Amino acid sequence: MNNLSINDIIQISNCEVINLQSKDIKFSGIAPLNRANKEQISFLINDKYIDEIFSSQAGAIICSKKTAELLGNKVAAGLIVSDNPHVTLAKVSQKFFKPLHPFHGISELAIIDKSAEIHPSATIFPFVFIAPGVRIGANSVIYSNCFIGAASTIGDDCILYPNVVIREGCRVGDRCILNPGAVVGGDGFGFAADTNENVKIPQIGGVLIEDDVEIGANSTIDRGALFDTKIGRQTKIDNLVMIAHNVVVGELCFIAAQVGIAGSTIVGNKVVMAGQVGVAGHVKIGDKVTISAQSGVSKNIPPEQFWGGSPARPYKEWAIYAATLNKIVKQTNKKS
Structure with a gap:
């Protein structure tokens, strides 16, 4: 696993970073909002988890421009603002997590x-x-x-x-x-x-x-x-x-x-x-x-x-068909 600076992340994702307290911080990984610490990046892909941002300990959070405008300075974490937070999360994750293979070279047993x-x-x-x-x-x-x-x-x-x-x-x-x-x-x-x-x-x-x-x-x-x-x-x-x-x-x-x-x-x-x-x-x-x-x-x-x-x-067309069929079945069941 690699440690990444905020400049590394900007280079990977071409995102804007706001509210970050220090550009010298090194991030060690990615975690959900309710599990992240100050050395980890978190993310908001689904707005139903937006309340977790306010209690999150994450050092930075990947989010959309709309979310960043809504939050303003209300959160302690820096915001990594992306046009497509899901894609940004994927690209950053690839840098943190590389496949580790327990063998290298060409085996004599092959x-x-x-x-x-x-x-x-x-x-x-x-x-x-x-x-x-x-x-x-x-x-x-x-x-x-x-x-x-x-x-x-x-x-x-x-x-x-x-x-x-x-x-x-x-x-x-x-x-x-x-x-x-x-x-x-x-x-x-x-x-x-x-x-x-x-x-x-x-x-x-x-x-x-x-x-x-x-x-x-x-x-x-x-x-x-x-x-x-x-x-x-x-x-x-x-x-x-x-x-x-x-x-x-x-x-x-x-x-x-x-x-x-x-x-x-x-x-x-x-x-x-x-x-x-x-x-x-x-x-x-x-x-x-x-x-x-x-x-x-x-x-x-x-x-x-x-x-x-x-x-x-x-x-x-299929949804109308399914709803109509369901209605017919219910009516038939009532009559019987």
Whole structure:
């Protein structure tokens, strides 16, 4: 953990600082308003906690311009005034908390093919398997029991936590994080039904994961049948998500836990899918779409819309439907 000066924080966040008693103070970490001490930074993201500011012992508090104007000189702490306090909190937190890896270097207990190219600064834990033709970039960390298949590539500054599987012919960009049990490049669910058998269709595509993607624990991204499944840069995938073959997910998306996306679906940029959303195959979802939890998407969604329900529809339409159905059920129960 690093100690940061207020000048460090200004440089990181490009924020204005007001009411700070001394610019020489060094901050040792971040804590909630009701737990912070004078050497820690706190934050106000949700206005329902605003009363806690007045009793907080924090040395400085990240807040919005609106909150700073409201408080004025009523608090003892300095204020780190931000256009987006949540983002500022995230950026400052990254400087305080860095992943600590208990092993460095390339373990003699790892199984590494001679043709693999591993940057000297990479860390390979014991009991990793690295197949022929693999390339691993600078400062990447591969934890124990990971499997990296033939001709796959891992970019710079990646972290693969224990039991991650990267099958053959997959590409992972820079600064990606794959949490325990994630599987990238498993076979897609491709079969042709005959009278007495289900004939497997070879899945000869791979998976392309662009820069700054995070994949949650036990999530799976299937390889393409003929071309690559793709996950766009800065997309964040939660735990227990299933993405099928030939799906294309755009940039800056959020995909929450237990979402399932069927094959050949195209997802635009900045799409948000809440928990347990199910998406049928060959569907197109436009940019900046939000889909509420447990929705079932069976048709295309135009850009910048909010949908919900099963089958999914524009959210206002679904809310009216749900309210009407609830009213009918109540009336029916009264009659019976």
